[in-house]
Amino acid sequence: MSTPFYVSPQQAMADRAEYARKGIARGRSLVVLQYADGIVFVGENPSRALHKFSEIYDRIGFAAAGKYNEYENLRIGGVRYADLRGYTYDRDDVTARGLANVYAQTLGTIFSSAAEKPYEVELVVAEVGDTPEGDQIYRLPHDGSIVDEHGSVAVGGNAEQISGFLDQRHRDGMSLAEALKLAVQALSRDTNGTEREIPAERLEVAVLDRTRPQKRKFKRIVGRQLGRLLEADGAATEAESSDEEE
Amino acid sequence: MEANTRSTGRLPAAFLTPGSSSFMDFLSEHQPELLPGKRQLPAVQGVLEAPHGTTIVAVTFPGGVVLAGDRRATMGNVIAQRDIEKVFPADEYSAVGIAGTAGLAVEMVKLFQLELEHFEKVEGAQLSLEGKANRLSTMIRSNLGMAMQGLAVVPLFAGYDLDRERGRIFSYDVTGGRSEEQNYAATGSGSIFARGAMKKLFRDDLSEEQATTLVVQALYDAADDDSATGGPDVARRIYPIITVITEDGFRRLTEEEASVLSRSVLQARLEQPDGPRAALL
Numbered sequence: 361m362s363t364p365f366y367v368s369p370q371q372a373m374a375d376r377a378e379y380a381r382k383g384i385a386r387g388r389s390l391v392v393l394q395y396a397d398g399i400v401f402v403g404e405n406p407s408r409a410l411h412k413f414s415e416i417y418d419r420i421g422f423a424a425a426g427k428y429n430e431y432e433n434l435r436i437g438g439v440r441y442a443d444l445r446g447y448t449y450d451r452d453d454v455t456a457r458g459l460a461n462v463y464a465q466t467l468g469t470i471f472s473s474a475a476e477k478p479y480e481v482e483l484v485v486a487e488v489g490d491t492p493e494g495d496q497i498y499r500l501p502h503d504g505s506i507v508d509e510h511g512s513v514a515v516g517g518n519a520e521q522i523s524g525f526l527d528q529r530h531r532d533g534m535s536l537a538e539a540l541k542l543a544v545q546a547l548s549r550d551t552n553g554t555e556r557e558i559p560a561e562r563l564e565v566a567v568l569d570r571t572r573p574q575k576r577k578f579k580r581i582v583g584r585q586l587g588r589l590l591e592a593d594g595a596a597t598e599a600e601s602s603d604e605e606e
Numbered sequence: 607m608e609a610n611t612r613s614t615g616r617l618p619a620a621f622l623t624p625g626s627s628s629f630m631d632f633l634s635e636h637q638p639e640l641l642p643g644k645r646q647l648p649a650v651q652g653v654l655e656a657p658h659g660t661t662i663v664a665v666t667f668p669g670g671v672v673l674a675g676d677r678r679a680t681m682g683n684v685i686a687q688r689d690i691e692k693v694f695p696a697d698e699y700s701a702v703g704i705a706g707t708a709g710l711a712v713e714m715v716k717l718f719q720l721e722l723e724h725f726e727k728v729e730g731a732q733l734s735l736e737g738k739a740n741r742l743s744t745m746i747r748s749n750l751g752m753a754m755q756g757l758a759v760v761p762l763f764a765g766y767d768l769d770r771e772r773g774r775i776f777s778y779d780v781t782g783g784r785s786e787e788q789n790y791a792a793t794g795s796g797s798i799f800a801r802g803a804m805k806k807l808f809r810d811d812l813s814e815e816q817a818t819t820l821v822v823q824a825l826y827d828a829a830d831d832d833s834a835t836g837g838p839d840v841a842r843r844i845y846p847i848i849t850v851i852t853e854d855g856f857r858r859l860t861e862e863e864a865s866v867l868s869r870s871v872l873q874a875r876l877e878q879p880d881g882p883r884a885a886l887l
Contacts, residue, residue, distance in 0.1 A: 373842055415727050437621035439727050446719055447629075447639070465615035466622075576723075 376471060376478045380502035383424040383480025389516030390484075390564075391546055392423055392509075394495055395539035398424075398488045398577065399567040402543035403516075405564035413566040414576035417442040417454045419488050421568045425516035426481035434463065434483065443511070451575070454512060456487030460498040460506055478502055482515040488568035488577050492532065516563020521547045537592040540565065544590070560586055615856040629724035630717070637745050642713055643748025653756060657686035659711060662693065662703035662797035664724035664764045665788055665816040669703035671773025673764040674821040675703045676829060677797070678836030688836065691846045695856045697722040698842075700738055700765030702850050705794030707757040709864045714729045714745055714759055719787075735767045739776040739784055747782030752776035764792045766851045773851060791803050796828030803827035806884040818859065822871045823881055824836060 367375075390403030391411055401413040401423050413423045416438050424431035438459055446454045464481055471478045483500040499507040499515060507603065512530040514522035525546045534542070548558050565581040572579065620636040630641065635645035638644045657679040663672045672713055679687040686708075693703040694715045702718060704711035721741055726732050733741070734841065749759055763776040774785040790808050792800040803824040823836075825846050838845050845864035851855050859867070875881060 369758050409730075411730065413731070433619075433624060436728055437617045438862070439724065440621045440629075441617060442722055443724050443727075444628055444633070446633065447716070462617055464613070466617045469616040 370533055372474075373472075377503060380471070380478040380480050384482050384502065385513075385517035387425050387435050387516055388429075389514055389518045389522055389547060390423055391512065391514045391522060391526065391543045392484045392486055392497060392530070393511070393512045393526070393539045394492060394497070395534045395536050396492065397536065397571050398567055399486045399495055399497065399537060400543065401484075401486075401538060401564075401566045402547065404547055404562055406559055406562050410562055413580075415576065416459065416485070417446065418451060418575050419455050419568065420459060421486050421488075421566065421578050422456065423479055423486070424483040424517070425519075427479070430479045431481040431483065434466070434479075436482065438463065438485075439467070456485050456496045456498060460485045460500060463500050464504045464506045466504075467500060467502060471503045471527050479517055482519075484509075484513060484515055486568060488570050490570060508535075518549075518551055521549070521551065525549060534606050536567065537589045540589050560590055627725045628741075629721050629739075632724075639682045641748070641753075642710065642717065643677070645744070647751050647755065655681050655759065657681050657690070657708040658763075658834070659690060659692045659705050659708045659794065659824060659833065661792065661794040661795075661800055662762045663792045663800045663804065663821050663828075664703070664762050664787075665808065665812070665820055665824075666773040666775060666811070666818050667812040667814060669773070670766055670814065670850060671764045671775060671806050672814075672816075672817045672821050672848065673701045673703050673762065674825060674846050674848040675773075675794075676846055677709050678834065680834045681831075685836075688839065688842065689844045691847055693849055693858075694719070695849070695858070696738065696763070696765070697726070697732070698855045698885075699732070699768060699851060700735065700763065701851055701856055702761050702763050703793075704741065704759060704761045705712075706759040706761075707752075708779050710749065710752060711759045712759055712760070714749070715759075715813045718742055718745060732768075734769065735765045735774060738765065739763055740788075741783040742776075743778065743780075745781045746778050746780070750781060753780040756786065760793050762791060764851060766853060766855075768853075788842050792824070794835070796825075796832035799826040799831045801822040803881065807882065814850060814852070818850065818867055820873065821848060821868050822846060826871055826875065827881060838872060840869070840872065872884040 370456050381431050388404045396560050403412045414435055417421045422435055423424050441462055442454045468478050479502055485498045487496045489495045497509040497513055499513050512526040529542055565586055567579055568577045569579055656701050656765050659679050662675040673693055675692040679690040696702045696719055703713055758780045761778055775789045775791045778784055778786055783796050790804040795870050807820050826837055829835040845868045848859040848864055
């Protein structure tokens with residue numbers, strides 16, 4: 361008779377975490393930054409159709425790194441959760457905090473359940489407030505923990521290095537063009553310290569813009585508008601960015 | 607409650623099941639009791655008095671469509687509300703105006719707006735205008751049980767078709783039957799009179815401003831002959847809700863704009879109480 365190997369709980373969890381982290385690290389990183397008028401999402405994404413960022417509700421945006429089918433499932437779950445909550449109560453009662461909690465519970469339960477494989481995803485849930493102080497950014501790692509972030513956050517393979525870079529350079533009240541530039545700079549640094557060029561067509565950019573008159577604040581920035589923002593520099597930056605945002 | 611129950615607090619399986627982009631489909635699986643059509647109706651027969659919304663009109667013009675409604679809700683012979691709103695944006699390129707039982711109508715519009723928004727968020731693309739019109743059809747059909755008890759909801763749906771580059775109007779009957787209307791349409795108790803007015807005033811080269819004037823004229827005529835339709839109320843500053851949908855999207859005329867339009871129509875009616883005359887031949 362053979363006895364099964366004993367694996368300590370610590371070891372089992374460490375193995376699962378390792379598995380999830382490796383999966384996440386295979387994908388490209390993305391960053392989420394606060395700027396004067398809202399929150400900007402920037403990532404490298406060769407696909408025009410398979411998005412890493414999307415709208416969940418009026419003021420809430422979603423970003424994910426890792427395995428597409430898993431985060432896509434979570435994204436749709438989030439949209440359903442938000443829409444159902446807004447329908448049962450009121451649009452104002454849908455909050456990023458509530459959504460982040462549900463995501464954390466979901467990821468946490470899956471992570472610790474032996475019957476399921478851990479999700480190889482890392483999420484960011486962001487909500488834009490009426491003022492920069494009201495902005496909320498939550499990072500949700502694969503194991504179901506929640507990290508309340510301020511200023512800037514990076515997720516994905518190279519996240520640690522990128523967030524170190526961003527922490528030093530990000531400041532409050534940046535214009536959209538400045539924040540976008542900083543994000544691209546951060547994303548184009550490879551692990552070994554070399555820099556490479558990321559062309560505009562490979563960038564996916566979206567904003568939660570508190571100055572938008574519509575109640576839905578999420579907007580993708582594409583094409584010419586993105587090009588103009590990337591080219592804007594120095595003194596021109598302020599003026600440019602303000603008339604970009606219709 | 608919805609998401610955060612079921613012991614662990616994780617999203618229930620229904621939330622993470624891939625497939626449908628329809629919020630109504632999701633509801634019917636997860637919480638069917640929230641769907642208006644799935645409610646158990648009491649078996650009693652009888653007349654239920656509830657506020658009814660009245661006249662909605664729509665007219666197309668080159669470049670878009672105008673949808674407008676009066677502001678009165680009635681309950682039998684009583685005016686239940688003077689400033690009710692019966693015209694709503696459905697999404698960026700369409701609007702819906704509702705005649706019939708006000709309470710059910712508002713709920714239906716709320717669900718319809720959500721259905722379109724939900725699809726847009728999940729799919730990353732808008733439904734076609736026909737697709738939107740069909741969803742509304744399904745919703746009216748699911749209200750048939752209520753309609754048979756006298757609580758009918760009859761909307762008018764108008765939108766800008768981005769593919770065909772023109773404004774389009776869809777009208778409905780209580781059974782959910784949908785038909786596309788050419789040029790102009792009306793629904794609600796004053797619709798017969800409004801339609802008569804529009805028939806005589808419509809031309810196919812209307813400007814946006816002329817089209818908005820036309821709907822105010824039509825609503826005035828409806829209010830003139832139908833007691834359940836409210837005319838412009840200058841004393842209380844209550845004017846019709848007028849919305850315009852063009853390539854640039856949905857726009858509701860401000861109270862100021864609606865007041866200027868209504869006052870100019872009123873002014874002309876002081877001279878000619880029956881409104882502009884059409885040529886005899």
